[in-house]
Amino acid sequence: MRVTNNMMSMTMYSSMVKSNAAYYETASKMATGNRLLRPSDDPLAARSIQDLQHQEAMVNTYMNSLDTMEATFMAADSYLTQMNSVCDRITEIAVLIGSGTASPEEREAYAAELEQLNEALALQVNGTSPTGYYMFGGNVTDQPPLVEVTDSVTGETTWEYQGDTGSRPVPVAEGITIDTALSPFADLFGSGDDIFNVLDDTVEVLRDPNATPEEVSQASQDLLDATEEFQNALNQSLAELGGKMNMVDDMQLSHTDNLMFNQQLQGQLGDLDYAQASIDLSESMVALQAVQKTYIDISQMNLFQMM
Structure with a gap:
């Protein structure tokens, strides 16, 4: 087979293009820090990284939910703790009025304070989460769970609970x-x-000038019973909430560890070994320079120099 000038030039040019591509690919990897510039560089590693990234996205979604949950539970815990303090004061007043020694002026002062405490307690029961929904109405989150309802016939106002007992996993x-x-x-x-x-x-009863001592005493006892029942519900809810908050903490810690391990695996599969890349880059440069010099030398030779 006769080797022509053109064939030699094309062969050297092709070698120079390949050497140039190898050099710039290694340089690109060093610039990005990625061993894989395209999935075809290592299909198995690329698929593994894709799976790990999917897992990471799922864990991040769980973490976002846990962060929102943590903020909500902390707000709920704060409201419930405040309610307990209000109930402690209501209990103190109930004991005082039950002693039967309060003057009419003191009874009016107690009545005014109980009104304020009732309003404060209602506001706390209708407390909202950091994201703006009502927390203590079960699945009814878009309206206050505790409302005052006025009877259209008698005009009497009573408190009603308009939430439910559903779950929201x-x-x-x-x-x-x-x-x-x-x-x-x-x-x-x-x-x-x-x-x-x-x-x-x-x-x-406290504002009724005709109320008998027996009626005042009964009102005191009814208030003590209702407050005790309410606080029992409060304390049970606080205990359950504490368990949920501990679970949130445990899950956040577990997910944080998983994310760190996931990222380490991704790094092992996709991060560039800079030491080896530096060697490859130097070798590519030497090869490129050698091909370029040979190509130039051959392109400048005449027929007599080749013989």
């Missing part, structure tokens, strides 16, 4: 959910002996 890991619905007071309403309606009744 939120996934926090594969196959694991945490119920975010809170309805600690749903079972206290319906008979009229809940703390809110009893507070109103107590205020009415």
